[in-house]
Amino acid sequence: MKPGTLPGTKFLFREEGDQKPTTIPADVVFKVKDLESDVYRREGADLHMNYVVDLIDALCGFSEPITVRTLDDRQFNVMISDVIGPSYVKRIPNEGLLLERDSSKRGDLYIHFNIKFPTHIPLPIKNELRNLLNKLQQ
Numbered sequence: 001m002k003p004g005t006l007p008g009t010k011f012l013f014r015e016e017g018d019q020k021p022t023t024i025p026a027d028v029v030f031k032v033k034d035l036e037s038d039v040y041r042r043e044g045a046d047l048h049m050n051y052v053v054d055l056i057d058a059l060c061g062f063s064e065p066i067t068v069r070t071l072d073d074r075q076f077n078v079m080i081s082d083v084i085g086p087s088y089v090k091r092i093p094n095e096g097l098l099l100e101r102d103s104s105k106r107g108d109l110y111i112h113f114n115i116k117f118p119t120h121i122p123l124p125i126k127n128e129l130r131n132l133l134n135k136l137q138q
Contacts, residue, residue: 005032005100006032006044006100007032007033007034007042008031008032009031009032010029010030010031010032011029011030011031011032012027012028012029013027013028013029013030014027015027016028037071039069040071042097044107045096045097045098045099045100045106045107046096046097046107046108046109046110047071047095047096047097047107047108047109047110048109048110048112049068049109049110049111049112050111050112050113050114051066051068051111051112051113051114052113052114052115052116053084053113053114053115053116054115054116055115055116055117055118057080057084058083058084058085058113058115059083059084061080061081061082061083062079062080062081065077065078065079065080066078066079066080068092068095068109068111070095070109071097076095078090078092078111084113084115086115088113089110089111089112089113090110090111090113091108091109091110091111092108092109092110092111093108094106094107094108095108095109096108096109
């Protein structure tokens with residue numbers, strides 16, 4: 001099986017089943033299935049992952065790069081300086097799965113950010129926060 005083989009791909013091995021005298025062996029069929037992952041979701045050769053961020057980091061950026069671990073257990077750092085909104089996705093080219101047709105190329109890795117919002121904000125801080133955010137809209 002080649003790296004990057006898509007789920008559902010079938011491999012047929014003719015007459016490789018149980019072998020007995022005077023009996024034609026059966027065919028053996030293997031069907032590729034992805035292993036479930038707590039971190040990644042596959043779409044073709046692209047990988048998607050979620051990354052949880054605090055609201056302050058989403059609005060102000062990160063002071064340090066985030067560390068991402070790949071399926072093949074490599075680590076790399078990604079600096080995020082943009083404001084992260086609810087639909088923000090960071091694309092990392094060539095960090096997905098190997099392509100089935102050309103194993104010298106890879107899909108992309110997409111990092112989807114989930115923002116942790118506070119469950120309660122005291123009124124004085126709400127007012128101050130509202131004033132600061134209103135200044136951005138002027």
